[in-house]
Amino acid sequence: MKKIVGIIVMLAIAFHFSACKKVIEDLLTFNIDYSSSFTVPSAIGVNTPFNVPTPPVQTNASQKFQNNGTSKDKVKNIILKKLTLTITNPSQANFSMFKSIKLYISASGQPKKLLAESGEISTSAGKTLTLTPTPDNLDNYVKQDEFEVEAEVIMREAPLYEIDFRADMTFQVTADPL
Structure with a gap:
């Protein structure tokens, strides 16, 4: 009987600590949102990769970390959770004319x-x-003052606009x- 009580106590303690750990992790995990715009030019080739740079994305990382109760030096990991592309112009365009799209990130001193x-x-x-995000740690990019995103597109058909x-x-x- 003592063994059973001991096992129950050990399980209760283990559950308690794992629950506390989960609460702490949730308190230290938050999201940061950024947007970037770019333009694919008209009359680019079909079935050939074409690179489209974007303007630098200002991160305001220090302020965003401070707003969430931490700082750059305390960041352990930053991963991309979601990336959505939206065609904003022209109204007749859609993604059916694209065969594939890859987005790359770069920052000062980083590949x-x-x-x-x-x-x-x-x-x-x-x-x-x-798009499907990579599971890679991106803290060396997002912790900087700015980062850049570059699109690599392969067209199924050449855009006329x-x-x-x-x-x-x-x-x-x-x-x-x-």
Whole structure:
């Protein structure tokens, strides 16, 4: 009987500590959202990768970390949770003319790294496309004052007009408290 009581007590203690750990992790995990816009020019080639740079994304990282009770030096991990592309112009454009899209991230002193990709895009795709994020730690990029996103597109058909995009990114930050 003492063994059973001992096992129950040990299980209760283990459950208590794992529950506390989960609460602490939740308190130290938060999301940061960024957006970037870019334009795919008209009359680019078909079935050939074409790189489209974007303007730098200002992170305001120090302020965003402070607003969430931490600082840059306490950040353990930043991963991309979601990346959605939306065609903002022209109204007749959609993703069906694209074969695939990859987005890369770069920052000062860091190599260009795959951020998210689409794989094979459906010919019935609409104006919004959710890409598959890489599971890589991106803290060396997002903790900086700015980072850049570059799109690599492969067209299924040549566009007759420029196509404007907005990339909406959600990064999940895990950090120690101040």
